[in-house]
Amino acid sequence: MQIELSSPALLFPTISLLMLAYTSRFLALAALIRNLHGDYKISRDPHILTEIQDLRRRVWLIRVMQTLAVLTLMMCVVCMLLLIAGIQRAAHFTFAAALVTLMFSFAFSLTEIQLSVGALNLHLRDIEEESRQK
Numbered sequence: 197m198q199i200e201l202s203s204p205a206l207l208f209p210t211i212s213l214l215m216l217a218y219t220s221r222f223l224a225l226a227a228l229i230r231n232l233h234g235d236y237k238i239s240r241d242p243h244i245l246t247e248i249q250d251l252r253r254r255v256w257l258i259r260v261m262q263t264l265a266v267l268t269l270m271m272c273v274v275c276m277l278l279l280i281a282g283i284q285r286a287a288h289f290t291f292a293a294a295l296v297t298l299m300f301s302f303a304f305s306l307t308e309i310q311l312s313v314g315a316l317n318l319h320l321r322d323i324e325e326e327s328r329q330k
Contacts, residue, residue: 197288201279204272204291207298211269214301218265221308222258225251250315257308264301268294 229251236244271294278287 199275199279199284199287199291201276204275204279204294207268207272207294211265211272211298214265215262218258218262218305222255222262225255225258229255247315250311254308254311257304257311261301261304261308264297264304268298268301271297 229248232244232248232251235241236248271290275287275290275294278284278290
């Protein structure tokens with residue numbers, strides 16, 4: 197199978213949008229952590245510590261997601277350079293590695309989304325319990 201120069205180039209917009217989405221998630225988490233930090237200093241609520249541990253894991257996941265996306269982009273550039281140099285076999289392996297790395301980034305993203313939904317469900321349960329008690 198022959199890879200053309202446009203094949204790895206097609207991933208550039210995808211990876212750019214992915215990085216934007218990952219950065220947006222990171223910034224939202226950073227704001228939430230700052231707010232929880234202030235809340236914890238005031239209330240010393242142990243539930244906040246549990247939430248902070250979950251947020252720490254989510255921040256780690258986002259860092260891994262971003263790292264994998266950047267590595268994917270770098271491998272696409274290397275693949276394009278290999279194609280220009282006429283080294284097809286190495287370009288094939290590099291492009292395949294870029295696709296696998298991108299898949300891992302998606303897998304970590306899915307895990308982070310599941311953690312996020314789990315945290316939101318806990319908040320919803322708390323609200324429902326409070327409304328029942330009134």
